[in-house]
Amino acid sequence: MVTTTQHTQPAAAASQHALPDPGEQVPTLSWPIVGIFSFALALFGTSTWAALTGAVPAVATIAASAAAIFVLFTVLHDASHYSISSHRWVNVAFGRVAMFFVSSLISFRSFAFIHIEHHRNTNDGESDPDHFVSAAPWWQLPIRFPAMDLPYISFLVHNLRRRPRAEILETAALMTFAVTMIVWAAFTGHLWTLALIYLIPERVAMFVLAWWFDWLPHHDLEDTQRENRYRATRNRVGSEWILTPLLLSQNYHLVHHLHPSIPFYRYVAAWRRNEAAYLERGSAISTVFGQQLDATQYHEWKRLNGKLAALLPVRIPRSSAARHASTHPIPVKSVEPLTPDSVKVTFDVPDHLSDQFQFQAGQHLTVRHRMGGKEVRRNYSICTSATSGELAIGVRRIAGGMFSSFAVETLRAGDVLELMTPTGSFGGPLDPLARRDYVAVAAGSGITPILSIVRTTMEIETESRFTLFYGNRTAESTMFATELDELETRYADRLRICHVRSAEPHHPASLRGRIDSAMVRRLLADDLASIDRWYLCGPSDLVTTMCDDLASVGVPSERIHLELFRGTKQSAHADDFRKSEVTITLSGAEHTVELAAGETVLESALKNNIDAPYACLGGACGTCKARITTGAVSMEQNFALNTAELEAGFILTCQSHPTTQAVAVDYDS
Numbered sequence: 001m002v003t004t005t006q007h008t009q010p011a012a013a014a015s016q017h018a019l020p021d022p023g024e025q026v027p028t029l030s031w032p033i034v035g036i037f038s039f040a041l042a043l044f045g046t047s048t049w050a051a052l053t054g055a056v057p058a059v060a061t062i063a064a065s066a067a068a069i070f071v072l073f074t075v076l077h078d079a080s081h082y083s084i085s086s087h088r089w090v091n092v093a094f095g096r097v098a099m100f101f102v103s104s105l106i107s108f109r110s111f112a113f114i115h116i117e118h119h120r121n122t123n124d125g126e127s128d129p130d131h132f133v134s135a136a137p138w139w140q141l142p143i144r145f146p147a148m149d150l151p152y153i154s155f156l157v158h159n160l161r162r163r164p165r166a167e168i169l170e171t172a173a174l175m176t177f178a179v180t181m182i183v184w185a186a187f188t189g190h191l192w193t194l195a196l197i198y199l200i201p202e203r204v205a206m207f208v209l210a211w212w213f214d215w216l217p218h219h220d221l222e223d224t225q226r227e228n229r230y231r232a233t234r235n236r237v238g239s240e241w242i243l244t245p246l247l248l249s250q251n252y253h254l255v256h257h258l259h260p261s262i263p264f265y266r267y268v269a270a271w272r273r274n275e276a277a278y279l280e281r282g283s284a285i286s287t288v289f290g291q292q293l294d295a296t297q298y299h300e301w302k303r304l305n306g307k308l309a310a311l312l313p314v315r316i317p318r319s320s321a322a323r324h325a326s327t328h329p330i331p332v333k334s335v336e337p338l339t340p341d342s343v344k345v346t347f348d349v350p351d352h353l354s355d356q357f358q359f360q361a362g363q364h365l366t367v368r369h370r371m372g373g374k375e376v377r378r379n380y381s382i383c384t385s386a387t388s389g390e391l392a393i394g395v396r397r398i399a400g401g402m403f404s405s406f407a408v409e410t411l412r413a414g415d416v417l418e419l420m421t422p423t424g425s426f427g428g429p430l431d432p433l434a435r436r437d438y439v440a441v442a443a444g445s446g447i448t449p450i451l452s453i454v455r456t457t458m459e460i461e462t463e464s465r466f467t468l469f470y471g472n473r474t475a476e477s478t479m480f481a482t483e484l485d486e487l488e489t490r491y492a493d494r495l496r497i498c499h500v501r502s503a504e505p506h507h508p509a510s511l512r513g514r515i516d517s518a519m520v521r522r523l524l525a526d527d528l529a530s531i532d533r534w535y536l537c538g539p540s541d542l543v544t545t546m547c548d549d550l551a552s553v554g555v556p557s558e559r560i561h562l563e564l565f566r567g568t569k570q571s572a573h574a575d576d577f578r579k580s581e582v583t584i585t586l587s588g589a590e591h592t593v594e595l596a597a598g599e600t601v602l603e604s605a606l607k608n609n610i611d612a613p614y615a616c617l618g619g620a621c622g623t624c625k626a627r628i629t630t631g632a633v634s635m636e637q638n639f640a641l642n643t644a645e646l647e648a649g650f651i652l653t654c655q656s657h658p659t660t661q662a663v664a665v666d667y668d669s
Contacts, residue, residue, distance in 0.1 A: 009035065030084045036248075037075045038093060044101065051196050058196055065201030066208070071097040073209050074248045074264055081111035081260045082486050089662030102209075103149040104178040105201070106156070107170040112489070113163060114152050119260060119492035122225035123218060129155040133210045134218035137480055141215065146203045156424065161508050176209045199341055217253035222286060225257070225493040232493075233257045234284035235271065237301065253284055258462075259587040261490040302371060317456065321422035322353040324586065324667040325613035325623050328418045329355055335411050338479045340466035342445065343408050344383065344398040347419065349391055354375070357419075361386045361456035362427025362449045362535075362563070365393055366615040366623050368418035369429040371402050377614070378403045379621045381449035381563070382422065386456045394479055395446040414561065420613060423623045425642055426563040427453050428533055435463040438530040441515055441546055444469035447479055449563055453535060458491045462472035467496045467524060471538070473503040473516040498523055515542065517549035529554040537563040562577035562640045564620045580658035583630070584610055585666040595658060601626075601633065602653040612667065614654055624653045633657060 049065035050056045076083050077093030095108040103111075114129050121127035123134065132151040136144045160168060185194040216236065223231040234245065236251040243251045250256070251414055252267035258278075262270050271278065279295040286292050295303060333348035349357045364381040380393035395407040426449050438457060442450045447470055454466055472478045476497065488497050500515050502509040510523065521528060528550060536543045545560050550560055582596045584605050595604040602624050605612040615623040622640030627649045633656035653665060 007259075026083050026086050026261055027263065028086055029080065029090065030263050030265075032073055033078055033094065034267070034451075036071050037098070040068040040071040040075070040101075043071075047196050052193070055466065060239075061196065061284060062201050062204060066204035067203055068206055068268075069101050069205035069280040071212070071248070072101045073205070076102050076108070076111065077213075079108070079113050080479075081489055082254055083261045083263045088482055088486070089361045100174075101202070101419050103152075105149060105171075105175050106152060107167060108299055109167040110156050110163065110171045111152070113159075113167075114155055114466055115490050116492045117155070117159075118494075119257060120225065122257065122493070123221060124224040124226070130214050130218065132212045132566055136215075140368065141211075145207040145215075148206050149213070161506075165506075198640065210291075212247055213253075216576075217250065218473070228282075229258065229493055230254070230278065230281045232284075234286055236286055236288050237293070237298070238288040240268075251288075254278070257493070259647075260492060308624065315462075317360060318355075318358045318629060319360055320358050320421045323669075324626070325366065325420040325423050326356070326420050326587075327354065327420050327613075329416050330357075331409060332413055332415045333415060334413050337420050338394065338481075339396075339477050339541040341477075342394060342479050343411070344382075344392055344394055344480075345407060345411065346390060346392040347417075356421050357391055359386055359391070359422035360425075361430075361440065361453045362421040363424040363452075364449065364621060365391075365422060366420035366613075366621070367393075367403065368420070369403060369406075371406065373626060379615045379623070381424075381426075381452070383448045383451045384455070385452060387459055387461060388455075388565070390459050394445060394451075395611060398480065420615070421624060423613075423625065424449075424563075424640065425539070426535070427456070428561060430457060430460045432460055432462070434461050436465075437526075437530070438466045438535070439520070439531050440466070440468045440535040441471075441538070441542070442468065442536075443515060443538035443542055445479060445482075446563070448537075450535055450537055451480055453481065454495065455488060458487070458495060465494045467498070469498045469515055469520055469523070470498060471500040471502065471542075474501060475499075475504065479534040512536040515546075517546055519547075529556075531555070532559065534560045535563075540564055558643065562639065578659070578661070580631075580660065581662045582658065583613065583662070583664040584626075585629075585664070585668055586610060586612060588668065594602075595663075598656055598657070601651075601656045601658070601663065605653070612653065618654070622652065624648050626653050626665040626667045627651075627669035628663065629666050629669075630657075631658060631660035631662050633663060634659050 019616065044065055047061045050064075051058065051061040052429060067606055070531050075084070075094055079091045082088060084091045084094050092108065095112065099106070099108040099111055106421065118130045119129055123131065125131060128134075133141070133144050133148055151157065153492060156163070156171065182191070182194065182199075185191045187338035207631055217233045221231060221512045225232040233253050235254045238253065249267040252271055255267040255271050256264075259270055260536065261469055262467055279298060282295070284292075285298050287301070289405065330350075330353075331348045333346045336344045336346070338344055359382055362381070364379050367378050367380060367656045369376055382391065383394045384390045384392045397404045397408045403639045431516050440450045440454065450468065450470075454468060457464060465539045468484075470478070470484070475481065484497055488495050499514070500511050500519070502512070504512070513519070532549060532556065536546050543564060547560055547562060551557060577597050582593055582595045582601055582604055584593065584601075590606070590612050593604050593608040593610070595601070599607075601613055606614075613623050618637075618639075620639040625641065625645070628651050630647070633651055635652060635655040636657070637655055638646075638652055640652060650669075651665065
């Protein structure tokens with residue numbers, strides 16, 4: 001048996017309340033961002049006109065342009081976390097425009113990479129690109145504040161091999177353009193005009209940004225983001241009537257580090273929803289004048305300064321209400337290309353079936369479809385978060401695959417497919433109070449259930465950490481690359497994704513080749529046996545080899561979870577088994593049939609026109625799961641049931657041969 005039960009680590013003693021969903025989702029379009037973006041561009045344009053015409057004193061135009069650039073940084077900042085819009089391209093468009101004003105020496109994508117490294121390594125010495133300011137001696141601050149973007153360039157140079165070539169070329173082009181413009185202005189006598197319009201305001205804005213967005217939230221805090229994410233940055237409370245709009249909500253910078261994808265104008269609302277949980281975890285809080293507050297002092301401060309809202313409950317996903325896998329016609333909502341040979345298929349589940357199609361992270365759907373005059377059944381893992389209310393699968397075309405080719409080439413929105421309700425037990429139970437370390441190893445389309453597990457775990461277990469090793473040939477063949485990038489951005493301090501590539505000669509050497517246990521051990525830099533839960537999904541040789549290697553270094557079997565997309569069809573010999581009478585309970589009705597020697601329980605059901613659920617016929621998917629209530633069976637193989645399910649009497653009917661004269665199984669249990 002290779003699918004196992006889950007190991008549960010108790011929550012930290014100090015955590016008496018779960019940290020709930022912040023209640024703030026990424027909007028389709030952030031209208032406050034559109035508003036401040038438009039205002040900043042208009043202000044910069046007006047101040048430029050005034051500077052060129054001499055309509056107002058130079059100091060006024062410099063102040064106005066610096067204010068515009070300061071505001072545009074918030075646009076850039078939210079764009080780097082993809083919190084302006086749920087459409088990725090909208091964030092990139094806003095980010096590129098804003099980046100040109102904030103610093104013309106670096107590309108938006110390079111800035112986003114560097115900023116996420118700050119989130120991942122806050123206060124961690126040279127690993128934190130913002131440490132240049134937050135840890136500087138006080139007497140160096142006036143020099144370091146306006147030069148904040150220079151260490152970013154140095155950081156990027158040290159990480160060139162990690163970044164896509166297009167991104168580096170874009171940064172190099174912008175640097176070349178900026179230097180060329182300065183040299184041209186100097187030689188043509190326009191250097192003071194350029195300085196008045198842009199160079200001086202940009203440095204003034206950089207000074208204020210480094211002071212307000214970096215030094216104020218982080219200075220004098222010794223904990224790193226990994227050590228204690230509640231004390232790697234701080235909130236500043238008091239005088240919020242002026243401080244919140246003036247700092248564009250960055251006085252609640254702690255909320256931003258805990259929930260990076262929340263739009264800036266919703267930080268305060270998220271804090272109010274989660275106040276009790278934040279305080280319970282010893283969050284760093286100071287007043288506007290720098291006085292540090294513990295939880296008791298904060299409560300007293302709050303009593304004197306007004307009350308905040310109560311904590312909201314955690315959203316725990318429910319399982320399907322279906323008693324067994326049942327089939328329903330479901331319209332296709334959208335078909336989105338992921339790579340040249342794979343698509344994401346999203347379904348439009350009718351309201352009256354929503355309870356039937358609730359799912360747990362890691363479960364899959366069985367798709368039934370008639371092609372070429374015969375029915376085909378295929379299993380596809382669900383790729384969406386179990387809390388999202390969205391049902392989608394990832395399909396990669398395989399050589400000779402009838403349905404996968406149809407899905408990639410022909411399937412369109414509005415088509416109807418027969419879907420079985422969700423089945424499978426690959427994912428483990430989640431606990432909002434847990435503080436666990438997870439590792440997943442996936443290759444190719446094996447990312448599909450892992451993506452759902454990562455998404456759901458990050459949302460529910462707000463103290464847990466996840467490391468994903470994902471193997472592909474090239475970047476172009478990587479399924480869900482955009483979604484993974486956004487997830488790593490959103491959960492920068494808790495989620496690490498290592499893309500392993502086997503056919504990219506310029507990929508970093510440590511991540512080049514095929515995933516194996518030696519690579520995982522080297523990159524993880526942890527005792528493998530200390531990981532609370534392992535998820536393995538991909539080709540059978542990768543999965544089984546990784547499983548054996550983990551067991552050999554002492555990882556308990558109950559911590560290892562395997563998912564195989566296909567089992568191996570076994571051929572039983574009739575002489576090895578006996579005839580039997582089988583009673584089958586399905587959808588409330590009982591059927592008693594004769595089972596010939598060598599047949600499985602499922603084969604006897606189908607032969608007698610009983611519409612029992614099934615899909616892979618190889619013991620890998622779990623769709624045919626039923627509980628044995630009378631007699632005994634022998635299973636040829638099992639890649640789908642965990643120890644708890646086996647102890648509860650569940651079997652895979654496609655693999656089960658009766659060993660007693662009478663057997664009864666119940667699909668409705």
